[in-house]
Amino acid sequence: MSTLLQPVATYLTYHQAVERYQALEEIGIYALVKSCGPPTFPFGEGRYFQLLIPEDNLATAQPVLALISETEAKNGQLPLACPACASPAVEPSRNLSWVKRVFYAGTFVYGCSNCGHSFFI
Numbered sequence: 001m002s003t004l005l006q007p008v009a010t011y012l013t014y015h016q017a018v019e020r021y022q023a024l025e026e027i028g029i030y031a032l033v034k035s036c037g038p039p040t041f042p043f044g045e046g047r048y049f050q051l052l053i054p055e056d057n058l059a060t061a062q063p064v065l066a067l068i069s070e071t072e073a074k075n076g077q078l079p080l081a082c083p084a085c086a087s088p089a090v091e092p093s094r095n096l097s098w099v100k101r102v103f104y105a106g107t108f109v110y111g112c113s114n115c116g117h118s119f120f121i
């Protein structure tokens with residue numbers, strides 16, 4: 001008997017993939033985690049992870065995965081805070097020098113208006 005594997009989630013971070021894998025394992029579904037997406041220097045591995053599960057388990061897995069996504073979305077709405085002074089008065093930094101622009105390419109740089117600390121996400 002051959003079972004088709006279906007991707008149920010793509011472009012996950014490693015942490016997100018592990019979280020889903022463990023949640024599915026608890027309800028008896030053995031998922032396959034594969035790396036996907038553009039390769040990252042210097043490791044050459046996919047930067048993102050993909051979760052595949054047997055087709056027969058789709059209906060069972062869907063509510064579990066939906067719950068995880070929902071929880072993550074809620075957490076994502078938490079206000080940002082400065083890692084140095086914990087002040088919520090952070091704003092995206094503008095007027096970055098070109099060195100910083102290159103260095104932080106692909107990330108979002110924030111500056112704290114309370115202590116002046118800058119950090120990226």
Ligand SMILES: [Zn+2]
Nearest residue numbers: 082085112115
């Ligand atoms: Zn601060």
